[in-house]
Amino acid sequence: MLGKLRGRKNGIFTKSHNEDITLIGKSLEDCPLDEDEDAFQGLGEEDEEIDQFNDDTFGSGAVDDDWQEAHERLAELEEKLPAAVNEQTGNGERDEMDLLGDHEENLAESLSKMVIENELEDPAIMRAVQTRPVLQPQPGGLNSSIWDGSEVLRRIRGPLLAQEMPTVSVLEYALPQRPPQGPEDDRDLSERALPRRSTSPIIGSPPVRAVPIGTPPKQMAVPSYNQQILCPKPVHVRPPMPPRYPAPYGERMSPNQLCNVPNSSLLGHPFPPSVPPVLSPLQRAQLLGGAQLQPGRMSPSQFARVPGFVGSPLAAMNPKLLQGRVGQMLPPAPSFRAFFSAPPPATPPPPQQHPPGPGPLVQNLRQHRNLNGAGDRGSHRNSHQDHLRKDPYANLMLQREKDWVSKIQMMQLQSTDPYLDDFYYQNYFEKLEKLSAAEEIQGDGPKKERTKLITPQVAKLEHAYKPVQFEGSLGKLTVSSVNNPRKMIDAVVTSRSEDDETREKQVRDKRRKTLVIIEKTYSLLLDVEDYERRYLLSLEEDRPALMDERKHKICSMYDNLRGKLPGQERPSDDHFVQIMCIRKGKRMVARILPFLSTEQAADILMTTARNLPFLIKKDAQDEVLPCLLSPFSHLLYHLPSVTVTSLLQQLMNLPQSAAAPAPSNPHLTTVLQNKFGLSLLLLVLSRGEDLQSSDPAAESMENNQWMQVMFMATRELLRIPQAALAKPVSIPTNLVSLFSRYVDRQKLNLLETKLQLVQGIR
Amino acid sequence: MAALSQLKMNYMPGTASLIEDIDKKHLVLLRDGRTLIGFLRSIDQFANLVLHQTVERIHVGKKYGDIPRGIFVVRGENVVLLGEIDLEKESDTPLQQVSIEEILEEQRVEQQTKLENEKIKVQALKDRGLSIPRADTLDEY
Numbered sequence: 001m002l003g004k005l006r007g008r009k010n011g012i013f014t015k016s017h018n019e020d021i022t023l024i025g026k027s028l029e030d031c032p033l034d035e036d037e038d039a040f041q042g043l044g045e046e047d048e049e050i051d052q053f054n055d056d057t058f059g060s061g062a063v064d065d066d067w068q069e070a071h072e073r074l075a076e077l078e079e080k081l082p083a084a085v086n087e088q089t090g091n092g093e094r095d096e097m098d099l100l101g102d103h104e105e106n107l108a109e110s111l112s113k114m115v116i117e118n119e120l121e122d123p124a125i126m127r128a129v130q131t132r133p134v135l136q137p138q139p140g141g142l143n144s145s146i147w148d149g150s151e152v153l154r155r156i157r158g159p160l161l162a163q164e165m166p167t168v169s170v171l172e173y174a175l176p177q178r179p180p181q182g183p184e185d186d187r188d189l190s191e192r193a194l195p196r197r198s199t200s201p202i203i204g205s206p207p208v209r210a211v212p213i214g215t216p217p218k219q220m221a222v223p224s225y226n227q228q229i230l231c232p233k234p235v236h237v238r239p240p241m242p243p244r245y246p247a248p249y250g251e252r253m254s255p256n257q258l259c260n261v262p263n264s265s266l267l268g269h270p271f272p273p274s275v276p277p278v279l280s281p282l283q284r285a286q287l288l289g290g291a292q293l294q295p296g297r298m299s300p301s302q303f304a305r306v307p308g309f310v311g312s313p314l315a316a317m318n319p320k321l322l323q324g325r326v327g328q329m330l331p332p333a334p335s336f337r338a339f340f341s342a343p344p345p346a347t348p349p350p351p352q353q354h355p356p357g358p359g360p361l362v363q364n365l366r367q368h369r370n371l372n373g374a375g376d377r378g379s380h381r382n383s384h385q386d387h388l389r390k391d392p393y394a395n396l397m398l399q400r401e402k403d404w405v406s407k408i409q410m411m412q413l414q415s416t417d418p419y420l421d422d423f424y425y426q427n428y429f430e431k432l433e434k435l436s437a438a439e440e441i442q443g444d445g446p447k448k449e450r451t452k453l454i455t456p457q458v459a460k461l462e463h464a465y466k467p468v469q470f471e472g473s474l475g476k477l478t479v480s481s482v483n484n485p486r487k488m489i490d491a492v493v494t495s496r497s498e499d500d501e502t503r504e505k506q507v508r509d510k511r512r513k514t515l516v517i518i519e520k521t522y523s524l525l526l527d528v529e530d531y532e533r534r535y536l537l538s539l540e541e542d543r544p545a546l547m548d549e550r551k552h553k554i555c556s557m558y559d560n561l562r563g564k565l566p567g568q569e570r571p572s573d574d575h576f577v578q579i580m581c582i583r584k585g586k587r588m589v590a591r592i593l594p595f596l597s598t599e600q601a602a603d604i605l606m607t608t609a610r611n612l613p614f615l616i617k618k619d620a621q622d623e624v625l626p627c628l629l630s631p632f633s634h635l636l637y638h639l640p641s642v643t644v645t646s647l648l649q650q651l652m653n654l655p656q657s658a659a660a661p662a663p664s665n666p667h668l669t670t671v672l673q674n675k676f677g678l679s680l681l682l683l684v685l686s687r688g689e690d691l692q693s694s695d696p697a698a699e700s701m702e703n704n705q706w707m708q709v710m711f712m713a714t715r716e717l718l719r720i721p722q723a724a725l726a727k728p729v730s731i732p733t734n735l736v737s738l739f740s741r742y743v744d745r746q747k748l749n750l751l752e753t754k755l756q757l758v759q760g761i762r
Numbered sequence: 763m764a765a766l767s768q769l770k771m772n773y774m775p776g777t778a779s780l781i782e783d784i785d786k787k788h789l790v791l792l793r794d795g796r797t798l799i800g801f802l803r804s805i806d807q808f809a810n811l812v813l814h815q816t817v818e819r820i821h822v823g824k825k826y827g828d829i830p831r832g833i834f835v836v837r838g839e840n841v842v843l844l845g846e847i848d849l850e851k852e853s854d855t856p857l858q859q860v861s862i863e864e865i866l867e868e869q870r871v872e873q874q875t876k877l878e879n880e881k882i883k884v885q886a887l888k889d890r891g892l893s894i895p896r897a898d899t900l901d902e903y
Contacts (some may be wrong), residue, residue, distance in 0.1 A: 392815055394785045396805040402781045408807040409779060 028197040086133050113266075146634055420531070475713050514578045518585050521560040524553045524589060528595055557592055560724045573607050580608070580615050583622040593631035601635050602643055608632075609650040612677055613670040625676035631728055632680060634685045641702035645709050651681055668716055685713075686732030692741075693734070707742075714742045717751060723752075767809040782803045783846055788813070790836065797821065798834060799847065809838035820865045820873050825858050827865025 342471070415421040480486040531550045538546055563575025579585035593601050608615065608628070619625045636644070655665035671677035688706055695703070739751050767858075783802050790798045792810065798821070800813030813834040820827050887894060 391785060391801075393801065393803065396812075396814075397784055401804070402784065405805060405807055406779060406781055409777065415775075 010226050143385075155667055164372055173309060369446075419530075510578070511582075512584070514582060517560055518579060518582060518588060520558050521592070522584070522588055524557045524560070525592055525595075528553050528557070531590075553596050558596055561589065561592065561604065573611055576604070576607050577614065580611075581618045586619070586622070586624050587627055590627045590631050593628075593635060598635070598638050601631075605635060606643075606647060606650060607634060609647055609680070612651065613667050614673045616677055619674075619676075623675075624681070626729060629676065629679055629683070633683050636683055639687070641688070641691045641700075642704060644684060644691060645706045646701065648681075648684050648688060648709050648713060651677075651684060652713055652716060654709060654716065665716055665720065672720065675726040675728065677731065678726045681727050682732055682735065684732075685732055685738055688743050689732075689734045689738040693737075710738075710742050714739060714747075714751065717754065718743075718747060780809060780811075783844075787847040787849060787852075788844050789847050790844040792836065793840045793842055798831070798836070799828075800831075800834060802844075806838075809841060811836040811838070811841065811844070820869055820870035821857070822865060824856065825860045825865060825868060827860050827862045829862050 413422070418426055528550055531546060535543060535546055561576055561579060563572065580589065589604065593604065596604070615625065639647070651671060653665055653671075671681060688710070692703065692706060736748075736752065740748055743751060775809065778811060780802070782807065786802060788800065788802045792798065792802070796818055798813060798816050799819055800816030803814045804812035811834070813836065816831040816834040817828040818831050820829070884894075
């Protein structure tokens with residue numbers, strides 16, 4: 001029996017143009033078509049005498065040693081689950097199948113033993129088999145997974161499927177074949193002549209094509225659209241289908257409808273409702289020339305939803321299509337406005353979106369032009385659903401494939417710590433939620449449910465990565481992958497001695513060191529800033545530990561800033577100044593200040609004031625010092641009078657004692673001419689005034705000191721030439737009252753003008 | 763240009779995914795400057811695209827011309843941007859469609875004028891002792 005069948009393979013081609021041949025994948029065998037089997041066997045009888053003598057093909061070689069079968073099984077080895085093999089319900093071939101099945105299982109086992117690995121550990125070398133979805137056996141005997149899960153489709157399936165040729169998708173091509181069912185075994189085996197070319201959705205190899213992509217369809221008799229061309233296998237030929245073939249059109253147009261189309265050239269074709277034209281696989285492939293729809297995917301749904309769609313509008317669409325609006329792949333099937341802009345002009349050549357491709361095909365059906373009028377009916381339905389409905393190429397990408405892609409995308413979103421991995425997204429959504437919560441409180445509008453993406457929270461598993469080892473290989477073969485990268489360069493770090501370096505190099509190195517310190521301190525800062533959140537998320541017992549950690553980090557930060565040098569009474573300002581010369585350093589200090597204790601922060605402020613002219617000079621390009629104003633002003637409110645006094649002294653570079661002669665004060669000039677400097681000065685003055693005014697009566701030491709300093713300050717301010725002053729960020733309001741204590745009216749006016757303290761002047 | 767319609771992304775909120783864009787007409791701008799218009803049929807995780815009934819549209823001034831290209835498979839990294847075309851508004855354009863030959867001719871003329879202007883500029887700079895490296899000799903990034 002097998003021999004007969006196999007011998008027929010060659011014979012089939014010669015008869016093929018008269019038979020309906022479907023280019024199918026394995027799932028075809030599942031189609032319970034009893035008539036086929038009879039016809040098949042009938043044909044087989046003819047060839048019997050011819051091929052009988054070939055032992056290899058039909059004799060013992062065929063029956064006992066089914067090499068093709070074995071090859072096929074080997075090819076499918078990875079795809080088929082061992083369970084599936086056992087499911088086979090062959091009768092005559094059961095023994096053989098079982099034999100092969102055993103081989104298969106052994107092979108599978110040995111293969112798995114060869115590669116000792118846990119796929120989870122190195123997804124880069126993950127076995128493809130793990131990720132392929134498995135087909136679910138369907139009671140209908142057809143592979144229903146090829147269908148979209150719509151109810152409509154299922155309802156229509158009944159009458160259509162009986163004659164339907166199951167179709168195959170890209171994915172399915174690579175998927176495990178379901179075991180052929182009993183009565184069709186003979187036929188199936190012959191059809192599985194060639195081992196399938198391996199394709200994989202993971203790797204993404206393209207489906208096999210009979211003709212190169214882009215081959216324009218040849219002019220053909222109107223083909224049957226039930227043919228699934230996605231993965232054509234020229235040799236896989238189906239025995240002639242029974243004459244009743246309304247179904248294939250049924251998807252797009254029932255044969256009745258076809259017949260009803262007036263002037264339809266379709267009628268002229270060998271297409272009476274009961275007789276399908278048959279094409280050779282090559283012809284069919286050429287005709288459709290490339291990716292084709294599974295008819296099942298599209299039309300039943302379309303037709304179910306649009307029952308009113310009778311032949312004429314469909315055929316009417318046809319000529320429009322074929323006027324060259326669509327690309328070359330257009331089948332002369334009823335189609336679809338999907339490709340046109342909303343009101344398609346009826347006359348060619350209008351501005352065309354897709355200039356004509358299918359030449360011969362087009363000419364064939366231009367006769368339909370007179371049906372144009374009827375086609376306008378659909379012109380105003382431009383809904384998204386509408387397009388999909390009419391689009392014959394819709395759903396080329398299966399729902400399963402879409403899910404696969406979105407699964408990959410979701411996998412990429414998995415994280416153990418979303419705050420760490422996806423900070424900006426989390427922040428953004430938090431802000432949105434806060435906004436909506438705020439809105440909700442204010443107005444009681446309807447609560448907008450913002451759909452939030454819930455990313456799977458994966459527990460972090462510590463994988464000790466073990467590189468792939470092959471059993472039986474000599475030595476360790478290293479496979480380089482993403483998780484186990486190969487070392488490319490042996491870079492050796494050489495440190496140079498200090499003597500060799502020139503001055504410039506020293507400077508450069510020093511700067512680099514400063515940069516490194518800034519980076520380290522910044523990391524500490526980010527950690528410290530994060531503690532609040534961690535505190536909220538943590539358990540009770542962990543909290544003290546967290547607090548300790550935080551304190552420790554803050555201390556480290558301060559040490560980093562000031563330059564911790566053992567054995568020094570007071571660390572030099574140099575370290576800090578270096579940090580402050582760099583833009584990032586300044587911004588970082590501004591962020592650190594709130595975390596420092598008052599003393600530490602005051603120290604920072606003093607150092608800044610002391611070195612302000614230098615810093616101002618260095619900040620000329622960045623102009624980022626004003627960012628420090630805010631934390632400084634906050635700090636000022638906590639400082640006692642003494643500190644403020646000495647701060648003012650530092651800031652204005654005032655001499656220590658009032659009696660000392662006052663040299664020219666470029667320090668002050670620089671400060672006044674800088675936005676930050678002036679603003680800071682005004683803030684300090686304001687704070688001093690606040691302190692003074694809050695405690696007027698007390699003749700304390702601090703007050704005296706303050707007053708002394710103020711006298712000197714005002715003297716200085718009056719003394720300096722009227723240079724171009726900077727524009728301070730804000731002018732405190734109490735300055736006028738401040739100065740009025742220390743100077744008489746005339747000088748007050750002078751001061752006011754000079755410092756532009758009065759609002760009116762500005 | 764065709765109007766772009768906005769679609770609610772309910773597949774995965776807050777993310778950018780092309781799944782909702784499948785089977786819709788799109789305009790794709792490539793890194794080499796080409797403009798492709800076609801139906802997006804398939805995607806993958808790298809945003810490689812399969813465009814169906816693709817047309818390459820060349821714009822010169824107020825004119826444009828379409829070259830039918832069939833099926834395009836575009837490698838994801840070469841896409842600059844893409845957007846859905848609103849089929850209703852697609853024809854609402856002030857641009858004028860011309861034949862392929864004409865638009866190619868226009869393009870050639872445009873390129874030529876650009877080259878000539880460039881040459882003049884470079885010469886002028888050279889006369890002044892300056893030299894600006896040409897963009898195409900620099901690295902792409």
